[in-house]
Amino acid sequence: MTEHDTGPDSHVGSHPVDRGERRVASLPPVIATGALVERFNRLCTRSGGPFPGRGPNEVVTAVVRVLRELQTQVGEIPADERTRHQLGDVLGVLIVAIEKLLDEVASTVFRETPTQTAGKPQPDRLGRLRPAIDRVSRSKNSKSNSAAGHQDLPAEDRRAEELHDGALAAARTALESLEKAFSRAPQPPEVRIRPWHEDTSLMTLAQDLVAAAQRHSADLAWAAIGQLRTALRRQGIQIVRYDTELAPEEQARLFTFHGPGDGPSPQFEELTPAFTVQAENGAPHLVVRGEVRCSSLPAGAQEDEPRGEGTGDIPS
Incomplete structure (x- = not known):
């Protein structure tokens, strides 16, 4: 039972903490690994087959549509x-960045018509999307070359497809970094132990207790103890008294x-x-364990009768 709250929840505590030992529980990861990338991959493979678009607007629309749909699935994580x-x-910011990058790159990729580019060496017009597009192209070529009867399409006819696949690969890389950051277990905040001399209330209470001891004054001692109980109550600290009616697991915990x-x-x-x-979640958190002395009566001995209930006693 507590001196401030007699409800049943007052006996519930967290895992016991040894006297004088400070423990900080490790925090779980914010999201699970794969929560974003796996959903993104499923959205990318839902359509299947090569990208059917031919123009820059179709590329931007298709890529942004996948990212927007991923953004709507965040609520399921x-x-x-x-x-x-x-x-x-963060996904909203990524979508804006991808969309702006595609607009800039697409205007360069599709600046010239296929007849103007035929027979001329092509400059690197994909800029920051080039590494991702190269990876996609190598993967697709290695798979397509093994298929019988495959004929390469003209390079100019695959500009939209390469831009689309490269943009999705770049988005996937960004999502992997984002997921890694969010799936990393956060570090618990470092708790600064405040020196006693900085706590004026504590020092005043200690002063009263020392004065009571020096003057051998029970009145001053009890007054200081009353101040202590009030200070604990103001800080939200409950005093839990031992009770045999507590559940065994609660007794062991407290x-x-x-x-x-x-x-x-x-x-x-x-x-x-x-x-x-x-605690912040509303559950009682154990600050310090209480201590109980256990003893057993000798064989044949009887327990003392409760005060005020023995023969000839008058209940108070």
């Missing part, structure tokens, strides 16, 4: 809402037990209470 919003925003407790009539004495605090 297993992640928290904030992460999905961030992914959607308290450390000393001595044998497997006798016929074990006795439990709370040495120190447990402290918990409400």
Whole structure:
């Protein structure tokens, strides 16, 4: 039971933390590996076959359509809402960048007509998309050369297809980097341990306790203890008292037990209470474990009757 909250949830804590030991739980990855790229690949292969378009507008429309559809599927990725919003925003920026790049490159690729380019060496007009297009072209040539009866199309007739495939390959590379960044487990924030001397409230409380000890004043000591309870309550810290009615797993989570407790009539004495605090997700988080002394009665001994309920006693 807690001194500030007697509800059943007040007994629930996180995994125990040893006294004086600071532990920071590792954080899970924000998204799973493949969450973006696998969806993108499925969207790219849905149409199948070579790109049927012939002009720059068709290339831009086809590439942007795939990326837009991927953006709509972000809501299906297993992640928290904030992460999905961030992914959607980053994909929006990527779409604008790809669209602008295609507009610039396409105007160069399709500047001359096929009759003007026939028989002339072609300059590298694909710029930043060239490495991706080269990879796609090598892969397609190695597969197509093994097919019987294959005839290469004129280079000018494949400009739209190469630009389309190269743009998708460049987008895939960007998505791989984006996915890698989001699937990396974030580092937990470093917690700065505040020196006691910087905490004025703590120092004032310590001053009152020292004064009570020096003057051997029980009144001052109890007044300081009352101030401490108030300070803990203001900080959202709950004092959890040991209760035999707690579920066994809750007892093990909140308290450390000393001595044998497997006798016929074990006795439990709370040495120190447990402290918990409400975490950001609303669940109580264990701050420090309480301690309980266990003892067993000798064989044939009987337990003491509760105070005020024995023969001749008057209940208070």
